């Protein structure tokens with residue numbers, strides 16, 4: 001089946017009652033937005049049809065998570081990750097970021113240490129402070145040579161851990177570097193987690209968008225069964241199927257005691273399931289895979305286009321993303337930039353009218369994150385603008 005990933009969809013000035021999007025409204029009309037992690041593609045036709053049918057029902061009162069959704073996710077997990085999960089392990093929630101905060105609240109005590117690694121998707125850096133816990137962070141190791149992979153730095157991790165450290169916020173695959181962590185790296189992490197008796201929240205939101213042929217996602221809790229009893233795995237259809245506005249995610253918690261602690265600790269803090277989000281999630285997991293596979297082809301192509309452009313930008317490097325539609329650019333040596341007091345992101349916004357995400361927000365100034373989840377036409381336009389500044 002053919003899917004349309006080529007025709008731009010009007011998101012800045014949408015008609016027919018569509019509401020504005022954050023991505024296209026933060027900056028002025030002249031700016032091409034390649035920042036926040038959502039894509040400019042319509043969701044799979046099966047999702048749109050299922051939503052249409054649910055909307056036609058006309059009653060949108062408090063919903064329940066249907067058993068059919070739980071079973072669909074069990075099947076997806078078995079089929080795509082080789083992990084057999086149970087329906088009752090699933091706790092559906094209104095988002096992954098809420099889940100990070102809720103896990104901190106429910107599973108740690110005031111003053112406990114919440115550890116993460118930088119660079120990292122910005123909300124990770126705020127979870128401890130917002131929940132009255134102690135923020136702890138360790139840096140990842142930068143690529144050994146330009147374009148090489150980012151790696152775990154176990155010495156830095158050990159140095160950051162204190163007796164107070166209780167919870168690790170982990171991102172697998174990784175936003176913003178696009179790393180798909182190797183089994184060896186995960187094994188080292190698993191050993192460290194057990195050695196220090198930590199709990200883990202494994203944010204696996206980008207795990208259905210692995211870009212390299214033949215690579216399959218292996219959830220942390222599945223790869224290391226001993227870790228399952230201390231791990232809360234977060235999944236959602238939002239990145240894969242472009243459903244972020246439907247605020248639906250799932251925490252998978254195999255251990256009954258941990259599940260009870262989590263459920264008891266978050267009672268009353270979050271709304272019930274979003275009925276449209278649940279419908280969309282089920283349709284996506286049940287019928288969306290052909291669309292996802294077609295999307296991966298498009299993203300691989302875009303990644304290649306980006307690699308070719310970056311190669312012509314003197315002093316700019318990027319480790320080729322192994323997953324998702326986000327690219328992490330090292331602009332510290334960019335010869336086309338004037339530098340000065342502002343960030344590289346700000347300079348590119350002003351001089352190229354392209355909006356990227358500022359690396360400083362990820363705990364790593366001098367870098368910027370570029371979202372290539374857009375049509376080839378829009379990506380080419382944005383890259384041409386960036387060429388004009390960065391090739392200079």
Ligand SMILES: Cc1ncc(COP(=O)(O)O)c(C=O)c1O
Pocket residue numbers: 037094095096097098121171175203205206236238244248249
């Ligand atoms: C790693 C990661 N976690 C969480 C989120 C946000 O998830 P949600 O919209 O479900 O809160 C994002 C969004 O980009 C993300 O990249």
